[in-house]
Structures are given as C-alpha cells and as structure tokens.
Amino acid sequence: MQEGRVQFNHMLNYDELVIKYNVSGPRYTSYPSSPFWIQSPTQEEWIQSLNQAFISDQSQGAALYIHIPFCQSLCSYCGCHKRITRKHEVSKPYLETLLLEWQLYQSQLNRKIVLKEIHLGGGTPTFLSPDELRFLVEGLMTNTTLTDDYEFSVEADPRVTSEDHLKTLFQLGFKRLSLGVQDFDPKVQKAIHRVQSERQIEALTELARQIGFTSVNYDLIYGLPFQTTGSMERTIESVLRLRPDRIAFYSYAHVPWIKPAQRRFTEADLPHSVKKRELYELGRKAFESNQYREIGMDHFSLETDSLWKATQEGSLHRNFMGYLHRQVSPLMGLGVSSIGDSWVSFAQNEKQLEVYEKRVRQGELPIARGHLLSPEDEVLRRHILNLMTQMKTSWDASFQSISNFRDIFSALEALQEDGIIELTSSSCRVTQRGVPFLRNVCMAFDVYLIKKGSQANVFSKTI
Ligand SMILES: C[S@@+](CC[C@H](N)C(=O)[O-])C[C@H]1O[C@@H](n2cnc3c(N)ncnc32)[C@H](O)[C@@H]1O
Ligand code: SF4
Incomplete structure (x- = not known):
C-alpha cells in the first residue's frame, strides 16, 4: 500500500479511495449473484x-x-x-x-x-x-x-x-x-x-x-x-x-x-x-x-x-x-x-425447514429458485472468477459483443484512472494498490448491476 501511495500520489490517496469505493456490492461467490437469479x-x-x-x-x-x-x-x-x-x-x-x-x-x-x-x-x-x-x-x-x-x-x-x-x-x-x-x-x-x-x-x-x-x-x-x-x-x-x-x-x-x-x-x-x-x-x-x-x-x-x-x-x-x-x-x-452448481445452472433449496421437509417427503427435489446461465452469463462468470482467484482476466475480440460492453469498458477505464487496475484492450490486472477493491473490479463486469443500478438494500458494503 505504501508503494501505491508514492506511485499514485497525483490521484486519490488510499483513504479517499476507501471512502469512494465503499459501496454496496456482491461478494461474488457466484455470478450472477443470487439476488439477480431470474431464470x-x-x-x-x-x-x-x-x-x-x-x-x-x-x-x-x-x-x-x-x-x-x-x-x-x-x-x-x-x-x-x-x-x-x-x-x-x-x-x-x-x-x-x-x-x-x-x-x-x-x-x-x-x-x-x-x-x-x-x-x-x-x-x-x-x-x-x-x-x-x-x-x-x-x-x-x-x-x-x-x-x-x-x-x-x-x-x-x-x-x-x-x-x-x-x-x-x-x-x-x-x-x-x-x-x-x-x-x-x-x-x-x-x-x-x-x-x-x-x-x-x-x-x-x-x-x-x-x-x-x-x-x-x-x-x-x-x-x-x-x-x-x-x-x-x-x-x-x-x-x-x-x-x-x-x-x-x-x-x-x-x-x-x-x-x-x-x-x-x-x-x-x-x-x-x-x-x-x-x-x-x-x-x-x-x-x-x-x-x-x-x-x-x-x-x-x-x-x-x-x-x-x-x-x-x-x-x-x-x-x-x-x-x-x-x-x-x-x-x-x-x-x-x-x-x-452445475456451472451452467444454480439451484437453491427451500429456505423454510418445514417446506423443505414436506417437498422431499413428497418425492420432489426441493428446489425453490435458481438460475440457468445464458451464454453471456457464462462468459462474465468466467471473468469474475478469474479476477477473484487470479486478480486478472483477458478476453478476445468476441467480448465486444457482450450487451453492455461499453459500460464495462468505461467502468474499467475509471478503475484504471484510480490506479486500481492496469487495463489493455484485451486484459485487465488488479494492481497492488487495487487489491482491497477487488469486489469493485468484479462489479465492472456485472451486467445485472449495470442494468439495475444501485442495490443499496441488497448487498453489504464492499469494504
Ligand atoms: C456457518 S458459520 C461457521 C460454523 C459455526 N456455525 C460457527 O459459527 O462456528 C460460517 C462463518 O461465516 C462467518 N460469518 C457469519 N456471519 C457473518 C457476517 N455477517 N459477516 C461476515 N462473516 C460472517 C463466520 O466467520 C462464521 O464462522
Ligand atoms: S455464527 Fe453462530 S449463529 Fe451463525 S451459524 Fe455459526 S453458531 Fe450459528
């Protein structure tokens, strides 16, 4: 972090970054995040x-x-x-x-x-x-x-x-x-x-x-x-x-x-x-x-x-x-x-114990909700998983066909301006200074968040 402060001292300092990026956001144990499961x-x-x-x-x-x-x-x-x-x-x-x-x-x-x-x-x-x-x-x-x-x-x-x-x-x-x-x-x-x-x-x-x-x-x-x-x-x-x-x-x-x-x-x-x-x-x-x-x-x-x-x-x-x-x-x-999780689909069981038990005893799989991933979901899921596990991801020209490509790229450019990522036309990598803001980097790829806007009442704060 100290190194970041010196290198990026023309930008927001570390505390200012923490304040700026402490917003509501998913923890990305799945993509799409469970509040956005629709299918x-x-x-x-x-x-x-x-x-x-x-x-x-x-x-x-x-x-x-x-x-x-x-x-x-x-x-x-x-x-x-x-x-x-x-x-x-x-x-x-x-x-x-x-x-x-x-x-x-x-x-x-x-x-x-x-x-x-x-x-x-x-x-x-x-x-x-x-x-x-x-x-x-x-x-x-x-x-x-x-x-x-x-x-x-x-x-x-x-x-x-x-x-x-x-x-x-x-x-x-x-x-x-x-x-x-x-x-x-x-x-x-x-x-x-x-x-x-x-x-x-x-x-x-x-x-x-x-x-x-x-x-x-x-x-x-x-x-x-x-x-x-x-x-x-x-x-x-x-x-x-x-x-x-x-x-x-x-x-x-x-x-x-x-x-x-x-x-x-x-x-x-x-x-x-x-x-x-x-x-x-x-x-x-x-x-x-x-x-x-x-x-x-x-x-x-x-x-x-x-x-x-x-x-x-x-x-x-x-x-x-x-x-x-x-x-x-x-x-x-x-x-x-x-x-x-079958990679192309998520399925969550009933959350009420009595309902769960009743459905199983009736011979049903007690699935209450879930999500069948679209091909676009699968692509974005892979990028978010890459970031969460390797702090970097890369893409080819086909990535431009993602529905919100321009929004994704402009969010990534803003993160680059704050020294959080290094961005090229086909990759991004989280910098040392950017590690605390990993959830925010993933949020740039989250088309559901982009479409729905602020979800203050759904997720905890990213910091
Ligand atoms: C199911 S609990 C662990 C097993 C056992 N019930 C216990 O508490 O020792 C899983 C973990 O989730 C974490 N956890 C629970 N609520 C949390 C919260 N609101 N924020 C962050 N971590 C939380 C805790 O660290 C907890 O140990
Ligand atoms: S953190 Fe406490 S209440 Fe939560 S699951 Fe563990 S023991 Fe139960």
Missing part, C-alpha cells in the same frame, strides 16, 4: 444440467454440500441460514430427510455417483451428536463411491465440539476442519453474543492435529462492534500463536434489513470504512510477516497448505463455500437453503 431451472432442467456436468466432468467426481441449519444459540452478527434451537430431537427427522433427498438424486440421475468432496456446513454440523454424524455419512455412502483423492471438510463451532465429535469425523474420512473463532476479545465476544475462550480453541486445534486432521482453518471477522486496533492486535497475536493452516479473515457483512439480530448492537459501535479497512490491513501485515500468504480476497494460508499451492498452480476456485483449492463439478447441495 430458475425446472427439476428436469437441473437434473439434465447435472448429467451434462457429469459427462464433461474433468474432475472425475462430484462435490456434495450438506447444510445442517441448527445452532444452540444466536450469534448476533450471523449472516448464515440457521435455526436456533436447543431441542436436539429435531436432528433425526432432518437427517432422514437429507438421506431421502440424496436417494432422489441417485434415482433421478440414474447413475452411480462418484464423489470427490463432501462439505458439511451450517449452521452448526457439530450440533449433531457423533452417532448422528455417523448415521448421516454412512447413509450418504450407500450406493456411492469415492475417488482416491476424496476430501471431506467440516465447519465446527468450538463451543459445541467435543473430542468424540472430532474422532468420529476423522474416522468417517474428514481431514479438514474449520473452526468459528471470530474474535478473542471479551468485550467484542459479549457484544456479538458469542463467548468462547482461547483455551477452548487451542485445545480443539491441538486435538484435531493429534487425531490426524491435515488442515485447520480459523474464521475471523473484522468490522465487529467494539473492535479496535488494540483488540485486533491481541486477537491476531493469539491466532499466530495457535498457527492454523488457513485463515478466513471475513469483512463483517452488516445487513440488518435481512438479519434483524444485527440490530442488537448499535451501528455507532461498529468500525466503518477507513477504520474497518485498517483492521484488515493490520491483520494482513501481521499474517504476511508470519509466513502466511494472502489468497484472493479475505483469505490467508501457510505455504504448506493446498490453498497456497493452488494459487501458485492457477487451480484456485471460489464458490458458495469460499475459496477452494480445486474446482470440482458438479456441486450438489443437500438440505434446507443449500445451493448446487
């Missing part, structure tokens, strides 16, 4: 697009995302799709529905499914007991085979994850663990209604490594209420001491009109724009001085982790689960609100 596939179209993806599958196996929506208590910042309950009797019927949904896929796809990846996310997968986790994974494995290089990963809330959970998950084939850490500061933890000790995280991390997990990720968030430079320094110091293989350093997405629990703290307690970005920069510098590498947007990994190797080899991928070290297609989503 839902029918069940038949979805199955057909999955079959097509299986036929052209380079990865020789599919990925499965399974959503466990239950959490024992509500973290007030949370933007995830969850249901808060302490009644553990909800789990068994839900797991039975998940397995029914899987059987629907198996019969409708009419093929023996080979899986390369399973991701258990939520909500809180470790809300389930170890026996329930075993019931789920063993049930999924009926009539399913795995590739030799299969990988299973799981998100775990440290407050409800036991030694028995980790041992069972490892026996079932899980080697990647992601722990929700968020922040270690007691005042911040109280404000976000998520109190957990450093000792708890340390014990689970050590245990996971002893058991054999090969990659441990910590989720952290910057921009939470009461975070200060001092509190963030202490959190980062603790994280560095525990040395996870990966760190997801998320920008707090403040969307109280969608997640009313975020109104439990006042906006005046949140660090905004320049202050918020300073917290990220503090983390970035500390991580990079301690052998971590920045991956795409908001992620860091040790050089020994596959995420860094993928960045080097150009195989880094991004989807609804964040950054992944490889692209596995197709992705099928099981469970309430889960999203599947």
